[in-house]
Amino acid sequence: MKPTLPSGIKRNSYASAISRLPTIWSKDRGCPSGTVPVKRITKDDLIRQRDMAPPEPINFKDQVVGGNNNSEPIGRSYTSSYGYKRAILQTLEDPNAKFSGAGIAPKLFNPHVEGKQLSGCRIRILEGSDAVQVGWRIDPTLYGDNKTRLFIHFQTGNTHCFNTLCPGFVHVNTDLALDMPFDTLSQSGGPSWEVPMYLYRDHGTGNWWLLIGRDFASIGFWPHKIFTLLKSYASTVQWGGVVYSPPGVPGPPMGASLFPSGDATKDAYCRSITVSNEEGDSVGIVEAIRRTDNYFDYEILFKRIEVGSDSFTYGLYGGPGSSS
Numbered sequence: 001m002k003p004t005l006p007s008g009i010k011r012n013s014y015a016s017a018i019s020r021l022p023t024i025w026s027k028d029r030g031c032p033s034g035t036v037p038v039k040r041i042t043k044d045d046l047i048r049q050r051d052m053a054p055p056e057p058i059n060f061k062d063q064v065v066g067g068n069n070n071s072e073p074i075g076r077s078y079t080s081s082y083g084y085k086r087a088i089l090q091t092l093e094d095p096n097a098k099f100s101g102a103g104i105a106p107k108l109f110n111p112h113v114e115g116k117q118l119s120g121c122r123i124r125i126l127e128g129s130d131a132v133q134v135g136w137r138i139d140p141t142l143y144g145d146n147k148t149r150l151f152i153h154f155q156t157g158n159t160h161c162f163n164t165l166c167p168g169f170v171h172v173n174t175d176l177a178l179d180m181p182f183d184t185l186s187q188s189g190g191p192s193w194e195v196p197m198y199l200y201r202d203h204g205t206g207n208w209w210l211l212i213g214r215d216f217a218s219i220g221f222w223p224h225k226i227f228t229l230l231k232s233y234a235s236t237v238q239w240g241g242v243v244y245s246p247p248g249v250p251g252p253p254m255g256a257s258l259f260p261s262g263d264a265t266k267d268a269y270c271r272s273i274t275v276s277n278e279e280g281d282s283v284g285i286v287e288a289i290r291r292t293d294n295y296f297d298y299e300i301l302f303k304r305i306e307v308g309s310d311s312f313t314y315g316l317y318g319g320p321g322s323s324s
Helices: 043-049
Strands: 084-090 101-106 118-127 130-138 149-156 159-162 197-201 208-212 217-222 236-244 268-276 282-284 289-292 299-307 310-318
Touching: 084 299, 084 310, 101 118, 101 130, 101 236, 118 197, 118 268, 130 197, 236 268, 236 310, 289 299
Parallel strands: none
Antiparallel strands: 084 236, 084 289, 101 197, 101 268, 118 130, 118 236, 130 149, 149 159, 197 208, 208 217, 268 282, 268 310, 299 310
8 A cells, every 4th residue: 555646746856875774674584465564552552651751742832033043032031831842944834834754863862861751753733732753863762772763643632542552544565664763863963863754644545655775675554544624634843853752850961962063063953954845746945933941951044055066945953852
């Protein structure tokens, strides 16, 4: 089973002289025909899930930073955001916007987390209280280790779910597990490793598909019937870093564990950020809102970078976290 993709979705190139793709596919030819890789749930998994963080809030209540990198954050007060802190780019606020998908090529890192903290990078598509997202994260409560792993999440009203822990996502790819670890990771100043990811609404069925890799391999889909508002198009897309820490616990590092400098060889980034318009064609982002919950600990820059004969849009993000 595969989605119907318009030719326009492949107009955005992910090739780059500074970026490399890790091996993410199964080395043993994957699962037998008709089956998919699914994590076996253990007793320890069930015990940890009781302590999982609440879902990332739909609304962004705090610091709003203008679309150009010289703007200053508005205000100096912060709310908890349920323990979440984010440094993201967001599409311009337009209730009439109609996005049928969005793409990202996130650079893979492994920032240090402890206990119930988490740190990651994701792309999130929203319409009202409905959202789907994909990215990487280090989440000991979800996974039981400190590896950088792929994750997906959907939210509709009061219902939400990671990966395939509950009904929702229909996994169709026989080679890739939804909680797979990324074994090849980037180091600040060293080789950059990234994985292109795309969320796309099939115009024929209305289902939201997860596509991964330069060839847009079909991983699976969220059926449109599970959503209330995402049965149709999305009006908002976000790209960037997110961290979580329980109340009273310092915020962990984000991305490369450093504030972004504007140098893609050193910074964590979301590269090749695009949206798909109502017709399904990929469109580059020219303007974006920069948002951060706490610019003392985390920051994001919006920058166009020339790489050889190509030009890419970057969200360069990160931060050391809070020390106390």
